[in-house]
Amino acid sequence: MVCALRKHIGGEQLKDRQIWVGALFQPSSENRKRIVLSALENGFDSVVLEKRDKSFVNLGRFRALLLDGNSFTEDGNEVGSLVHLKSKSDEVKAKKLAGRTPVVVISAADWKVIPLENLIAHFQGSGSKLMMVARTTEDAKLFFETMEIGADGVLFVPQKLEELARLRKLLEETSPMIDLADAKIVTLRQLGLGDRVCIDTCSMLSVGEGMLIGNQSCCLFLIHSETIESEYAATRPFRVNAGPVHAYVLMPDGTTRYLSELSGGDEALIVDSSGHTRKVIVGRTKVERRPLLLIEAEFSGERHSTIVQNAETIRVYSNGKIVSVSKIKVGDSIKIHLERGGRHFGVRIKETIKER
Numbered sequence: 001m002v003c004a005l006r007k008h009i010g011g012e013q014l015k016d017r018q019i020w021v022g023a024l025f026q027p028s029s030e031n032r033k034r035i036v037l038s039a040l041e042n043g044f045d046s047v048v049l050e051k052r053d054k055s056f057v058n059l060g061r062f063r064a065l066l067l068d069g070n071s072f073t074e075d076g077n078e079v080g081s082l083v084h085l086k087s088k089s090d091e092v093k094a095k096k097l098a099g100r101t102p103v104v105v106i107s108a109a110d111w112k113v114i115p116l117e118n119l120i121a122h123f124q125g126s127g128s129k130l131m132m133v134a135r136t137t138e139d140a141k142l143f144f145e146t147m148e149i150g151a152d153g154v155l156f157v158p159q160k161l162e163e164l165a166r167l168r169k170l171l172e173e174t175s176p177m178i179d180l181a182d183a184k185i186v187t188l189r190q191l192g193l194g195d196r197v198c199i200d201t202c203s204m205l206s207v208g209e210g211m212l213i214g215n216q217s218c219c220l221f222l223i224h225s226e227t228i229e230s231e232y233a234a235t236r237p238f239r240v241n242a243g244p245v246h247a248y249v250l251m252p253d254g255t256t257r258y259l260s261e262l263s264g265g266d267e268a269l270i271v272d273s274s275g276h277t278r279k280v281i282v283g284r285t286k287v288e289r290r291p292l293l294l295i296e297a298e299f300s301g302e303r304h305s306t307i308v309q310n311a312e313t314i315r316v317y318s319n320g321k322i323v324s325v326s327k328i329k330v331g332d333s334i335k336i337h338l339e340r341g342g343r344h345f346g347v348r349i350k351e352t353i354k355e356r
Contacts, residue, residue, distance in 0.1 A: 019156060020154070021036075022035075023036045023047055024048060032049075032050065035161065035164075036049070036059050042165055048066070048155060072105070079102050080104065080105055084108070105155050131151060131153040132151050134155070137166040140156060180336065183299040184334075185332045188330060191310075198242065199259070200283045201270075201280040203238060205225040208273055210270070211268065215306050219299070220249075220306075221304075221316065221336050230312060232313060250269050250337070268282050291309065292307050293308050293310035312325075318333055
């Protein structure tokens with residue numbers, strides 16, 4: 001079976017923007033300390049400290065970088081350079097660092113869009129990451145969106161502490177979209193017992209959200225979370241009853257993994273019926289022996305399948321509604337995500353792979 005083609009979500013689309021929070025350029029040690037604490041409270045785990053503030057590493061567990069002059073170091077090793085952009089000659093200086101240092105951070109008191117576009121274009125394919133110093137969420141948004149590609153990240157030195165919460169909200173709101181389609185159910189078949197995986201996350205999921213699971217990596221089915229009350233069981237709004245141990249699940253970086261591979265501390269991708277996505281942390285997985293149900297669906301003449309637990313509490317998107325798998329019928333629609341090509345160790349490759 002050759003997989004049908006739809007616009008796919010690639011690693012580049014899903015890559016994280018690199019965010020360093022800078023406890024820098026503040027009038028007092030107390031101000032810098034507050035920035036570190038606020039960064040941790042808002043889920044940022046890379047913080048740049050002034051050399052004199054090394055003791056701040058005791059405030060929590062995070063990736064600590066030190067700014068010494070114009071050099072960023074981590075565990076004594078140089079990982080980047082800071083360039084203050086004041087003139088055209090400074091732009092030339094920054095460009096010369098492309099390919100010579102892992103990260104180049106640009107600081108400018110008065111940004112002009114054209115120099116930013118020039119830098120983004122120059123650093124593409126150089127092997128160096130281009131980051132910008134931002135002091136407000138609006139600045140960060142501009143840097144991410146310029147020329148559609150945007151900068152690789154920002155060194156965020158907040159003008160006010162509340163900017164860190166605003167930046168976190170921006171990152172969550174701008175999560176990438178994923179294309180979904182409606183396939184037609186052609187087979188429903190009860191199977192015997194198998195090892196089924198529940199994914200319990202560290203987040204409260206909403207009605208409408210679930211994960212993309214499937215037997216073939218080229219077609220994943222939207223399996224709904226346990227956020228809807230049932231007469232048979234209480235809600236588990238942090239859980240997706242995903243499928244058997246062999247099934248694929250789409251990850252935030254665009255790769256797939258087997259459900260059996262997931263464990264506490266991993267990240268998982270949550271998707272809603274409109275294609276909006278967000279990342280959550282896996283708290284634990286539960287493998288239990290349960291009766292299974294095969295769902296086979298057809299799209300553009302190609303057949304795809306997934307297997308779920310045969311239980312009233314398991315739901316999918318069918319005919320535009322959230323429906324229990326105990327009530328779906330042959331001929332109903334079901335929400336899927338289609339991709340091109342195959343996977344090798346979870347990574348998309350340009351190769352024809354048939355999975356049945």
